[in-house]
Structure formats: structure tokens, C-alpha cells
Amino acid sequence: MNKSNAYKVIGRPEPRSDGLEKVTGKAIYTVDVALPGMAHAKIMRSPYPHARIVRVDCRQAERLPGVYAVITKEDQRGLGMFGAAYKDQTIVAVDKARYVGDPVAAVAAVDEATAEEALALIDIDYEELPAVSSLEEALAPGAVLVHDFASSGGELMGQRYETPKEFAGTNLCYRFSYAKGDVGEAFKKADQVFEDTFTFPRVQHFSMEPHATVAQVEEDRITMWAGTQEPFTLREHLADIFKVPLNKIRIIVPYVGGGYGGKLAVKTEPLAAALSWKAKRPVRLVHTVEESFKTVTRHPARVRIKTGVTRDGKLLARECLIHMETGAYADAGPRVTQKAGYRSLGPYRIPHTKTDAYTVYTNTVPAGAYRGFGTLQVTWAYESQMDIIAGKLGLDPLEFRLKNLLKKGELYTPGDTPVDCDLEEGLLRAAKAIGWGERSERNARGKGLACCMKDGGGTYKVSSAAVKMNSDGSVVLLTGTVEVGQGARTALSQIVAEELGVPFDRVMVAQLDTDVTPYDVNTNASSSTVVMGLSVQRAARDLKRQLLRHASKLLKAKPDQLRLEGGRVHGGNHSSLSLPELMHKVFLSRAGEIVGRGAYQDIKSKKAALGSPTTFWEISWGAAEVEVDADTGEIKLVKYVSLADVGKAIHPVMCEGQDEGGVMNAIGHTLLEEMIYKDGQLLNPNLVDYRVPSFTHLPKDFETILVENQNGPGPFGAKGTGEGGLLPVASAIGNSVYNAVGVRLYDLPLTPEKVWRALQAKKTA
Amino acid sequence: MNKKIKLRVNGKKHELEVPTSRLLIDCLRYDLGLTGTKEGCSVGVCGACAVLMDGEMISACLTLAVMADGHDITTVEGLAKNGELNPVQKSFIQYGGFQCGICTPGQVIAATALLAENPRPNEDEIKDWMMGNLCRCTGYYKIIESIQKAHQFVK
Numbered sequence: 001m002n003k004s005n006a007y008k009v010i011g012r013p014e015p016r017s018d019g020l021e022k023v024t025g026k027a028i029y030t031v032d033v034a035l036p037g038m039a040h041a042k043i044m045r046s047p048y049p050h051a052r053i054v055r056v057d058c059r060q061a062e063r064l065p066g067v068y069a070v071i072t073k074e075d076q077r078g079l080g081m082f083g084a085a086y087k088d089q090t091i092v093a094v095d096k097a098r099y100v101g102d103p104v105a106a107v108a109a110v111d112e113a114t115a116e117e118a119l120a121l122i123d124i125d126y127e128e129l130p131a132v133s134s135l136e137e138a139l140a141p142g143a144v145l146v147h148d149f150a151s152s153g154g155e156l157m158g159q160r161y162e163t164p165k166e167f168a169g170t171n172l173c174y175r176f177s178y179a180k181g182d183v184g185e186a187f188k189k190a191d192q193v194f195e196d197t198f199t200f201p202r203v204q205h206f207s208m209e210p211h212a213t214v215a216q217v218e219e220d221r222i223t224m225w226a227g228t229q230e231p232f233t234l235r236e237h238l239a240d241i242f243k244v245p246l247n248k249i250r251i252i253v254p255y256v257g258g259g260y261g262g263k264l265a266v267k268t269e270p271l272a273a274a275l276s277w278k279a280k281r282p283v284r285l286v287h288t289v290e291e292s293f294k295t296v297t298r299h300p301a302r303v304r305i306k307t308g309v310t311r312d313g314k315l316l317a318r319e320c321l322i323h324m325e326t327g328a329y330a331d332a333g334p335r336v337t338q339k340a341g342y343r344s345l346g347p348y349r350i351p352h353t354k355t356d357a358y359t360v361y362t363n364t365v366p367a368g369a370y371r372g373f374g375t376l377q378v379t380w381a382y383e384s385q386m387d388i389i390a391g392k393l394g395l396d397p398l399e400f401r402l403k404n405l406l407k408k409g410e411l412y413t414p415g416d417t418p419v420d421c422d423l424e425e426g427l428l429r430a431a432k433a434i435g436w437g438e439r440s441e442r443n444a445r446g447k448g449l450a451c452c453m454k455d456g457g458g459t460y461k462v463s464s465a466a467v468k469m470n471s472d473g474s475v476v477l478l479t480g481t482v483e484v485g486q487g488a489r490t491a492l493s494q495i496v497a498e499e500l501g502v503p504f505d506r507v508m509v510a511q512l513d514t515d516v517t518p519y520d521v522n523t524n525a526s527s528s529t530v531v532m533g534l535s536v537q538r539a540a541r542d543l544k545r546q547l548l549r550h551a552s553k554l555l556k557a558k559p560d561q562l563r564l565e566g567g568r569v570h571g572g573n574h575s576s577l578s579l580p581e582l583m584h585k586v587f588l589s590r591a592g593e594i595v596g597r598g599a600y601q602d603i604k605s606k607k608a609a610l611g612s613p614t615t616f617w618e619i620s621w622g623a624a625e626v627e628v629d630a631d632t633g634e635i636k637l638v639k640y641v642s643l644a645d646v647g648k649a650i651h652p653v654m655c656e657g658q659d660e661g662g663v664m665n666a667i668g669h670t671l672l673e674e675m676i677y678k679d680g681q682l683l684n685p686n687l688v689d690y691r692v693p694s695f696t697h698l699p700k701d702f703e704t705i706l707v708e709n710q711n712g713p714g715p716f717g718a719k720g721t722g723e724g725g726l727l728p729v730a731s732a733i734g735n736s737v738y739n740a741v742g743v744r745l746y747d748l749p750l751t752p753e754k755v756w757r758a759l760q761a762k763k764t765a
Numbered sequence: 766m767n768k769k770i771k772l773r774v775n776g777k778k779h780e781l782e783v784p785t786s787r788l789l790i791d792c793l794r795y796d797l798g799l800t801g802t803k804e805g806c807s808v809g810v811c812g813a814c815a816v817l818m819d820g821e822m823i824s825a826c827l828t829l830a831v832m833a834d835g836h837d838i839t840t841v842e843g844l845a846k847n848g849e850l851n852p853v854q855k856s857f858i859q860y861g862g863f864q865c866g867i868c869t870p871g872q873v874i875a876a877t878a879l880l881a882e883n884p885r886p887n888e889d890e891i892k893d894w895m896m897g898n899l900c901r902c903t904g905y906y907k908i909i910e911s912i913q914k915a916h917q918f919v920k
Contacts, residue, residue: 019858022866023850023873025801025841032800206901208805208813208867257803257867258901289806485865485902653861653907660904661864687806687899695892695905702906 008565009497010716013653014504016490018255018483027255030212030227031286038214039068039108041275041285042115043268044122045294046097046104049363049680050131050144053096053124058105061121066110068279070118073104075274080241084265084332084368085161086152086173091241091271096129098146098328099363100681101294106271108279131363131680135302135325138171138362146171146328146361157521158460158604159611161334173326174334174359176341178609180413181352183308186317190308194389198381199747201674202300202325205370206692209257210287211295215272222273223250229259229482230522231514237266238273253512259484260665261369262296264524265332293685297675298370299324299336301377305344305385308352313395315404317352320344322378324367326359331368333359339454340374342609345412346382347423347453347619348404363680369524371665372726375454380748383450383731387738397449397735398431405451415607416455417614420711420719421645426621427451433641433703434623440740445627445638448735450728452622456720457602457615458525464518464599465535467496467543471590473567473579475500475507477539480520481532482512486722487654488528492536494650495715499540500547501564502579518597526618526722529650530714534600537715543596550586550594551577616712616719619645622663622728624699626736633756635671635737637699642728644704647712647719655721659704662725668693670730671749770834774799775843783830789823790814792830793840801841801870805899812898815871815878816840822878841870844877852918853877853911859918862911864902872898876912885916 021027058070073094081087092103105122109115132138132146152173153162163173187193207227214225222242228234231251238249256263272285287295301324308317322340326333341357390400405423406412412419427449431437434447466478477496481488493507500507510517520532547569548559555562555571563570570576577585584590602612621643627636642663649655672691676683684690704725710717730748738744743758767782774797783792793799793816805813807826814825817839844851853876856862863869872895879886879894886894891909900908 013861015858016861016863018866019863020850022863022869023841023854023857024845025799025870027866028800029803029867031803032794207865208803208811208899208901209865255866258865260901485863487864657861657864657903657907660906661902662904664904665901686808687810688808692899692901694897694899695895695909698892698905 007498009494009504010650011648011652013651014490014494016487017493017509018489029209029255029257030214030225031209033214033225033254035214035216035282038282038284039110039279040112040115041106041108041272041283042112042119043103043271043291044105044119046093046100046102048097048126048128049100049133050129051097051126052129053093053104054127055125056105057123061107061118064114064118064121066114067107067118068281069108069275070122071106071271071274071278075278080243082237082241082266082270083154083330085156085334086154086330088147088152089329091274099365101365102328103268103271106275108275108283132171133363133677133680135323135360135362138360143171146363156332156335157458171361172358173330173361174337176338176357177355178341179354183317183319183352183354186352187308190316191311192392193306193308194385195304195306196385196388197302197304197746198384200301200377200380201669201748203298203669203673204293204675204690205260205262207258207260207262207292210289210292211263211267212286213269213272214282214284215276216282217273217277220244221248224269224273225252225254226269227256227263228253229256229263229484229524230265231512232480232519233522234266234269235514238270241270242273251514253482256482256484260371261373261524264369264522267295289687290685293675294365294682296331296368297365299326299333299367299374299377301325301340303378303381305381307385307389309389309393313393313400313403315348315350318345318350320355322357324357324359325362325364327362327364327366329366330359331366333367336369336374338610340378343375343454344378344382347406347451349406349410364677365682371662372723373525375727376669376730379450379452379727380730383452383728384734387448387735388744398427398436401427401451413609415605415613416609417617420617421619423451423619426619426643426645426707429705430621430623430641430643433705434625434639440625442627444630444740445625446736446738446740447623447625448732448739450622450732450735452727453617453619454723454727455610455614456525456618457527457530459610459614460602460604460612461521461527461531461615462601463520463531463535464597465532465539466518467536467539467596469543469547469579469583469594471580471583471587471592473583475502477507477509477536478517479509479532479536480512480517481528482523484523486528486658487651491529491650491654492532495533495536496540499537500544502567506567526720526724527615529718530615530712530720531600533715533718535598538598539596542598543594546594546596547582551582554582554585618720618724620724620727622732624732624736626733626740628737628741628755630741630759633752633759635733635750635755639701640699641703641705642725643707644721644724645707645719646721647714648708648710648717649706650716650718652706655706656704658722659725660702662723663729664693666726666729667697669748670733674749768831770831772833772836772838774838775840785829785831787830788826789828789830789833790825793825799840799842803867803870805868811868812875813868813871815874815898817874817878820881822875841873844873851877852915853880855918856911856915860907860911860914862903862908868898868900872900872908876915879912880915886912
């Protein structure tokens with residue numbers, strides 16, 4: 001019998017444990033939380049991209065009936081600064097505002113309308129300063145500085161990030177460099193050298209639940225309901241800002257209405273807490289769509305990629321120069337930059353490589369974590385360039401890739417985890433599914449491929465979990481993984497049910513509450529199934545050991561002769577005990593509980609380029625077929641095939657959902673999405689002028705293939721998924737467009753206008 | 766200025782006095798405590814706030830509460846009858862038609878309205894009807910599947 005068929009719960013599409021609540025409207029999100037006496041907050045935001053704050057007068061606002069508190073720069077005094085990587089943010093701007101939308105004051109009032117009215121009464125004198133609103137402006141000699149301080153630094157997930165001293169007097173704030181071999185010599189030996197520059201636009205997560213917080217500060221105790229992806233890290237930020245110990249801060253996480261990275265780290269939660277402290281009552285702070293657009297974005301980027309090859313199509317050397325625009329505050333920028341730099345080598349064997357990736361401040365919205373975390377910017381570049389090279393060498397893009405793909409077990413870089421998947425197998429399956437080599441049915445149709453990988457699971461994770469059995473044999477799972485829609489509650493419950501031999505519906509996941517839930521660093525990086533999955537599996541096994549130890553005395557058998565199945569402990573001689581019976585015999589009453597604990601912690605290694613070997617490699621393949629309308633430049637998606645290397649699908653329907661959702665998200669930045677700045681002003685911070693994919697943007701035909709080789713480090717051979725689906729989309733589509741009509745595009749999104757202009761330029765050339 | 770309105774929500778009659786500027790979504794969420802209806806974009810583009818008024822789908826974020834005076838409103842909370850989910854709700858659970866769930870009340874309402882008009886829609890009809898309901902998680906395919914297979918749950 002196939003081992004996977006032996007599972008009772010794993011691999012089965014159990015009805016999601018959050019389904020009933022979500023389809024009936026009963027699921028509670030932070031935006032639905034209401035407390036007695038709760039005030040409503042509104043934020044005043046800078047109208048200038050860069051301006052000194054000369055004078056703030058809020059006396060009139062404070063006098064308005066219904067206003068409980070006004071926060072201005074004076075209230076920052078005595079508070080710590082904060083930020084995901086660097087502590088460069090304050091609850092409201094103090095010396096100067098650094099982008100249009102930078103919070104400069106905030107009001108808590110009896111309702112939102114009164115709070116809005118009070119904002120209009122706050123009088124602020126600004127002294128406008130010249131601003132830099134793009135990479136080019138920020139990097140120009142003598143450019144105005146977004147931050148005046150010479151250097152900055154901080155810790156993020158056990159790693160120290162710092163501004164090199166030589167960046168003083170510039171807008172650069174971080175550099176990641178990696179080199180192996182000798183690129184200079186290798187380029188001399190190469191038969192051909194290709195150099196191309198690609199750009200990636202500024203795009204926004206558009207979580208349909210905006211950033212939302214309800215804060216309640218009583219004496220020195222902060223309680224917060226927050227739509228966050230990392231409650232435990234948020235707790236640390238709040239502890240540093242308000243200078244209280246961690247046990248004085250309690251974060252409760254209701255359901256989160258979309259995260260995609262945009263609800264990581266710390267945003268306006270500290271401002272909500274400060275308002276609650278000053279108003280002496282609970283405060284609800286919910287962003288508008290426009291405010292969320294002015295809170296965090298993906299990093300716009302410019303990637304210069306230079307690759308040397310031999311005549312017969314072997315990659316010899318690659319040099320990347322990457323600039324990531326992090327906006328007015330660093331947020332996770334340094335770490336995103338580090339990952340972009342590290343991931344720019346691609347899934348290929350390249351003996352000589354050199355990468356320099358820079359983080360650049362500008363007077364625009366801060367850029368932080370967003371599903372893919374620095375990978376999209378570089379996969380767009382390297383997988384597009386692979387097709388450029390193949391074309392010039394007269395090689396088939398598939399053949400060219402197959403010649404250079406890393407093999408399973410090979411090293412991506414020395415000191416890191418060896419490649420854990422057969423890249424060739426996946427690429428061939430993607431090619432087959434799109435009908436590679438077969439001509440498209442119609443003119444102006446073309447096909448493209450891309451193969452991408454990223455380190456997965458989040459570098460250096462610390463995680464733990466607990467599983468409790470109640471006196472009636474029912475089970476409660478305590479996990480710090482946030483249910484952001486990925487289905488973590490369901491998948492983790494499946495792992496518990498499988499280990500304990502109980503039906504899936506006997507397991508319930510407790511409300512995430514940092515006072516009682518065991519620690520987990522964050523919900524990101526496709527990590528939960530592996531990292532939290534292992535913590536949960538270990539906790540379930542710990543519980544199982546305790547149950548079997550008790551049962552062995554009662555059933556007079558050794559623990560290893562016992563097994564848990566169907567909600568019973570089975571011994572030899574057909575003897576068995578139901579779990580409620582067992583619990584009753586242990587506690588001699590209808591009382592008590594047994595708790596199992598489990599933890600996971602990555603290892604640190606000086607030999608690994610990122611300080612810690614990757615937990616697993618997240619690998620994805622994409623194949624597209626498009627039709628280009630020569631008259632309008634419109635790209636129509638005829639077919640898209642996405643392959644995800646999931647190891648073992650704990651819940652296949654949810655794995656497909658992650659992949660389909662990832663691809664559609666990427667179709668956004670490939671074809672539609674771009675936040676547009678003019679004169680330092682963001683022109684389209686709303687859903688009318690900024691379009692995200694809808695039902696009408698679906699490829700006509702779509703296929704997700706889950707590659708399951710039980711090759712992951714997670715429970716039952718699982719790997720993580722969630723980000724992989726996005727990685728190949730832009731380049732697979734860009735390559736299909738070239739294949740269809742012979743124009744190569746370097747700047748996303750691939751709007752009809754850009755395609756049409758390129759077609760016109762080709763005609764006249 | 767306030768106005769007294771009478772409306773029936775999920776079969777229950779309500780009489781209340783609201784400011785004439787009160788949006789229906791705020792009336793439902795904050796005056797009547799029906800927080801299932803969600804505000805996604807506030808400009809009638811995303812469909813998260815979809816409710817039925819006399820069976821017709823409307824955006825509660827673009828409708829004033831006074832416009833619902835004398836009308837019958839159905840929100841996501843009113844779709845299940847006597848504790849039994851409607852076919853669309855059952856199908857969304859069975860076929861994974863949701864992830865984070867914040868757009869789901871609107872999706873379920875829109876799909877219920879579609880099936881009332883067209884019990885067996887094809888894929889194109891579904892895409893056409895549902896284009897005003899955005900979802901940032903699922904990639905839409907599982908929503909389409911859920912709608913297409915909802916008829917299985919019709920008794």
C-alpha cells in the first residue's frame with residue numbers, strides 16, 4: 001500500500017474549520033471588534049512629500065465637543081522609535097514629514113465624523129523641502145536627504161541590519177553583497193555577455209480588510225486586537241516604544257482579512273495605543289483604502305543583470321546590480337533587499353557570481369514585506385534574460401534552461417541547504433502542459449516558460465505550539481500562526497488529528513492571544529506548514545506519549561504496543577479505551593487536561609550566506625500562452641500552467657488555492673497594477689484608478705499542478721507554499737509576448753500602451 | 766437631519782431613526798450589529814458590501830439607509846434558514862471558495878442573486894455576473910467552481 005494512502009486525515013480536503021463562520025458572516029475580524037466606551041481615531045497625514053514641521057496648534061481640535069485626545073509630535077517625547085529593520089519611525093512625524101501620507105497628528109473622538117472634523121481644526125505650519133520621488137532622483141549627486149542621520153540599524157529575526165558608514169550623506173541605507181568565483185575573469189572568457197536592465201513597479205497589497213487596530217491601554221497594560229501577521233513581534237515593538245515588559249502587552253488576533261506581507265512588523269498600531277493611553281478609553285483605528293495605500297507597498301526596483309555564457313549555452317558568470325526603493329522609512333527594506341540580492345542567481349549553475357543590492361530611501365510610501373519578499377523583482381529580470389540569451393544563441397528556451405538547471409542535491413551557494421527538488425522534472429511537466437514545441441493555433445499567439453526558486457520558510461525561525469486534551473477527549477490546538485486565509489487552522493488541525501488518531505472535527509484551534517498562545521515569530525515566508533507544522537506535530541506527539549504512558553498502566557501493555565486510532569487507545573488482546581475513558585481514569589473524575597508541547601528553531605551557521613541555512617527551497621514553474629492584439633497592444637491570457645513543489649499536500653484544495661491566488665496576484669503586477677507618482681503625490685490610491693485583477697482577468701484556461709515527492713522537511717514530507725505561484729508569472733508572460741510578436745519588454749506592468757508602443761517601434765526599426 | 770425609517774432585515778422588522786447621511790452599510794453594521802457585511806473599497810468597486818434589497822443586489826456602501834426605508838434587505842446573516850446554510854454557502858465550504866473570508870459575504874450574496882436568476886450558469890455567465898466582486902486571495906477559480914456546483918446542494 002502506498003504510504004500516503006495510509007493517512008486518515010492528511011491529504012484529504014477536510015471542510016475548512018473556518019468555513020461556517022466565514023460563509024455566514026459570523027467570523028469576527030478586527031474591523032468588527034467593538035468595546036464599551038470605544039473611541040474612533042482618524043489620522044492627519046502630510047500633504048507634502050517632504051516638509052519641515054514648524055508649528056503644530058491643536059488647541060481648537062482639543063476643544064471640539066466629542067474629542068477625547070489629540071496626538072501630535074509633542075507626544076513622541078519619551079517614546080522609543082520603531083520600524084521592522086531600522087528604528088526610523090515615530091508615532092507621528094516629529095521634525096519633518098517625509099512623504100505624502102506621513103502621519104503628522106491623530107485624533108480620538110466619539111465617532112469618526114467628529115474625529116474628521118477635529119482634524120480640520122489642527123493647524124500645522126510646514127516649510128516645504130525639495131523631495132526625491134524616484135530612485136534616479138534619490139541617487140543623484142547632491143540629492144536632498146530623506147533622513148539626516150548618518151547611520152541606522154536594528155535587529156530583525158535574529159539578524160543585525162545596518163547602514164554602512166560610507167553611506168552617510170546619501171539616501172542609501174543598506175547594502176547586501178555576495179560573490180563567488182571571479183566574475184571579471186569569467187566575463188573575459190565568456191563567448192557572449194548580455195547586459196539588461198529591468199524595472200518593477202510600485203504595487204500595493206490591497207488587503208480587503210484594511211489595517212485595523214483596537215487598542216485598550218489601562219495603567220501600564222496594553223491590550224490590542226490587531227489585524228497583524230506577527231503579534232509576537234508587534235508585542236516586542238510596543239514594549240520598546242512604550243518601555244514596558246512583554247508581559248504587560250497582550251495582542252489578540254481575530255480573523256485577518258488578507259495580509260500578503262502588508263500586515264507584518266509594525267504600522268499604525270503604536271499610534272492607536274498612544275491615542276488610547278491619552279483618551280483613557282479603548283480606541284479603534286481603521287484605515288481607509290487610501291490610507292493603506294499610503295502605509296506600505298512592494299518595493300519598486302531596478303535590476304541590472306549581466307550574464308556571460310559560452311557558445312554552447314552554458315552559464316559562466318552573472319553580475320547583478322539591484323536598487324530597491326524603500327520609500328520614506330526602511331520598514332523591512334534591508335531584509336527584502338538582502339533576499340532580492342541572494343535570490344538573483346536563479347535556479348541555475350553559475351560558477352562565478354557577484355551581486356550588490358542596495359536599499360534606497362525616497363520621499364514616497366514606505367515599502368515593506370509583500371508576498372515573494374524581494375524575489376519578484378529579480379525573477380522578472382533573470383527569467384526574461386534567459387529567453388533573451390537563448391534567442392541570441394539560437395537555442396530553444398527550454399533546452400537552454402535544461403542545460404543549466406541545478407540538480408537535486410547540488411548547492412545553491414556553499415553552506416546553504418542543497419537543492420531539495422528535481423527542477424528538470426518540473427520544467428518538463430510545465431512545458432508539456434502548455435504544449436511546448438507545438439505551434440499555437442493562431443497568429444500573434446506565443447508561449448513562454450519560467451522556472452524560479454527562493455529560500456523558503458523564513459530565515460531563522462523560532463516557533464512553538466501546544467496541544468491540549470480535555471477531559472472529554474476533545475482537543476485544543478494553541479498556535480501562533482495567524483489565520484490570514486491560507487487555511488493554517490485547518491492544515492495544522494489535520495496534523496494534530498493524524499498524530500492523535502482522532503477525527504478532524506475533534507480538534508479546535510484557540511483564539512490567538514499572546515498571553516496564552518505559545519510563541520511564534522511570524523506568519524510569513526510560506527513557513528507555516530513546515531515551521532509551525534513541525535512545532536504542532538511535536539506537540540501532538542508529546543501529548544500522545546503522555547497519553548500512551550498513562551494507557552500502558554491501565555491496559556497493562558508497553559507504550560510501543562499501543563496505538564491511537566479512531567479516538568481510542570488500542571492495546572494487544574483487543575483491549576482498548578476511549579479517550580474520555582482514559583482521561584477519566586487518569587484524573588479519577590471528569591476533570592483535568594493533558595498538555596503536549598512542541599517547538600522548532602532553525603540553526604545558525606556562519607557558513608551560510610544568510611547566516612542560517614534555508615528551511616527548504618520553494619520552487620515553482622510557470623508556462624503561459626498569450627495572444628497579443630496588434631491594434632491595441634492588449635495581452636490576452638490564453639492559458640497558464642503553474643507547478644508548485646509542495647512535498648506533500650496536507651490539504652490539496654487549499655494548496656491549489658494558494659497557487660491560484662498567487663498567480664492571480666502576480667497577474668496584477670504583470671498586466672495592470674502600478675502606483676503612480678507625480679510631483680511627489682500618489683495619483684491613484686483607490687480602487688477606481690488602481691485596478692486589481694477581477695473575474696474578467698482570468699486566463700481562459702488555467703491549470704495548477706502540485707508536485708508531491710514527499711521531499712520536504714515538514715510533517716509528512718510537506719514543504720511550504722504560498723509565494724511560489726507568483727514568481728514565474730511576469731517572465732513567463734513577458735516571454736510569451738516575445739514569442740508571439742517579437743517585442744521584448746523590460747518594464748512592468750505590460751500595459752496595452754507599452755506593448756503597442758513597442759510594436760510601433762519594431763515596425764519603424 | 767434625522768429621519769425615521771422602517772425596514773425589514775433578514776425577515777425582522779426594524780424601526781429606527783437615522784441621520785439622512787447614514788450609509789446603509791453603517792446602519793447594518795453599527796445600528797443593527799450585522800457586521801457580516803464588509804466595507805472593502807468604499808466606492809462600490811469591490812462588492813464586499815453587497816446585500817439584497819427586495820432580492821436585487823446593491824452595494825450597501827453606496828446606498829443611504831433612508832433609501833432602504835420600506836424595503837426588504839437580506840444580508841449574509843440572513844441566507845441560512847433555520848440554521849441550514851443555503852446551497853451557495855454549502856458549496857463555498859465544500860469547494861474552497863474562500864480564503865481570508867473578508868470578501869466572502871459579498872461573494873455569497875452575489876452568487877445567491879445570480880442563481881436566483883440563472884440556476885445553472887456557465888463559466889462565462891459567472892465571470893460576467895461576478896466581475897463586481899473582487900477577491901485578493903483565491904484567484905477566483907474556486908469561487909467559480911463553488912458557484913457552478915452549488916446546484917448539487919439544492920434539495
